[in-house]
Amino acid sequence: MSFRKTSLLLAVLIAVAPAWAQIGQRFPSEKKVVNDPVTGTPLTFLTTQPRGDAKIYPSHPQWTADGQWLVFRSNRVKGEAIAVNEASGEMVQVTEGGYEGMLNLAQSGGNRLYFLRKDPAGGNDKIRQAVEVDLDRVFADSKAGTMKPAGAYQRIFATLPAELEAYGDNALDADGQWFYFRIQGKAYAGARLPAGTKPEPAFGPRKMGAGPHAIGKINVKTGEVQHVVSVPFQIGHIQSNSWNPGELVFSWETGGKSPQRTWTVKGDGSGLRPLYPEAPYEWVTHEAFIGKDEVALAIMGHRPIPGVQDPKRAPGTAVEGANPGQEDGWGNTGTREKPTGLAIINLRTREMTIAGQTPSGSGLWHVHGSPDGRFAVGDDFSRSLYLIDRRTREMVMLTTGHKDTARDHPHPTFSPDGKKFQIQSAMLAADGREMSICIVPVPQSWLDRK
Structure with missing residues (x-):
């Protein structure tokens, strides 16, 4: 190839390279339906190519406000988020400049996305930008082929100072007015602890859980930043009540068994208390x-x-390296000497009920439920998914074989209409690891129950 042709080719490649990472970039549908080989359940795979896909964590909304799109993490464009249209399977890149941690979808007032990110221009590594994306404009302009620069769709509504050490563990309030985030800055959090409160040390064999940490919030419209609450331990899994503004749940994160895993607090910092007061022998997780x-x-x-040797439990105890909580150092916790299962806590009465439990194996692990109160769902260490009728306590396996070699766990999350739930699955992965975005339906016979 001549020097002139090589130079022209390089010029073309340089000219088009930025477009590869542009917001609004479209990808063709990969959608296909696969019947579960054991249960026969029709599974709708919205992604099927090995592109580093992973769903939003199950504590957060997965569908856009109009119910038409699911947003997920992917390496189709490394470090950026993708939305897939559930009906057509078409995909659109919905961020530019990266994101960190959780992706937060508004549930009213239009399709919008919120997240934290590092400053794409560099600088202080502890400074974070809070970003809002107008997804409706992205979808419309992407479809029309009239995309504008990223600034036309992404709005930085706050810049968080380095002293906060803000992290991408965050949540959007039900009314979209406040954006909550985790503060790791120990000096900042410690200065706001109640008088006489001593920070907790690390807990358990993973040496995690030490505090203090805090929760802050940003007004989405004005960018005002406020302190919500400081606690003496490491915070994880901040989530908001998508139906009731100003109500949060978060965890004491140790990487395993916590002294007191679940906590709740109001958005103004009042009402801090354990959500489910757990006993020392209970292993509570995935609220x-x-x-x-x-x-x-x-x-x-x-x-x-x-x-005690129980041969019935052997198949579900663990695959070495695939499932947590098997190492020494957690004490006599998480066994079936006491009641276990998928628990549901009523925030008003504080009553707890057990919706169901597998008869053997690990038991239910990542759990969720339909907003109408009819159904609950959970996965287990074998990556099987179980549906529970909360009124009758009937339980059925809907799908199995999602490969315990996968990069992550299924993480079921119900749709707002309660007719299906989303998982991430390695069922189709040639390497046994790559995940796909998958929709599992509630059987019509169960939906027809009166």
């Missing part, structure tokens, strides 16, 4: 708002009872 008055969580039964 998620499932309705205006309810939070689902798992009380795990995944660990063998010391000194």
Whole structure:
């Protein structure tokens, strides 16, 4: 190839390279339906190519406000978020400049997306930008082929100073007015602890859980930043009640069993208390708002009872390296000597009920429920998905075989209409690891029940 032709080719490549990462970039549909080989359930895979796909964490909304799109993480454009149209399967890049941690979808007032990110221009690594994306404009201009620069769709509504050490563990309030975020800056959080409160040390064999941490909030319209609450331990999994503004749930994060895993607080910092006061022998995890008055969580039964050999539990205990909580150092916790299962907490009465539990194996692990209160769902260590009728306590396996070698767990999340739930699955992965975005329907016979 001549020097002139090589120079022209390089010029063309340089000219088009920025477009590869542009907001609004479209990808063709990969959608296909695969019947589960064991249960026969029709599984709708919205992505099927090995592109590093992963769903939003199950504690947060997955669908846009109009119910037509699901937003997910992907390496189709590394570090950017993608939306897939559930009906057509078409995909659109919906961020530019990256994001960090959680992706937050508004549930009213139009299709909008919120997140934190590092300053794309560089500078202080601890400074964070809070960003709003107008998804309706992105979808419309992308379809019409009239995309504008990213600034036409993305609005930076606050810049958080380095002293906060803000992190992408965050949540959007139900009315879209406040954006809550985690503060890791120990000096900032510690200065706002109640007088006499001592920071907690690390807990458990993973040496996590030490505090203090805090929660802050940003007014989406004005950019005003306020302190919500400081606590003496490490915060994780901040989530908001998508039906009731000003109500949060978060966790004491240790990487496993916590002294007191689940907490709730009001958006103004009042009412801090344990959500489910747990006993020392209980292993509580994976809490998620499932309705205006309810939070689902798992009380795990995944660990063998010391000194007891139970052959019925052997297949579901663990695959080495694939499932958590099997290492020493957690004490006599998470066994079935005491009640375990998919628990649902009523935020108003504070009552807890067990919706169901698998008869053996790890028990239900990541859990969720339909907003209408009819159904609950959970996965287990084998990556099987179980549906529960909350009124009758009937439980059925809907799908299995999603490969415990996968990069992550299925993480089921119900749709707002309660007729289906989304998971991430490695069922189709040639390497047994790559995940796909998948929709699992509630059986019509269950939906028809009166």
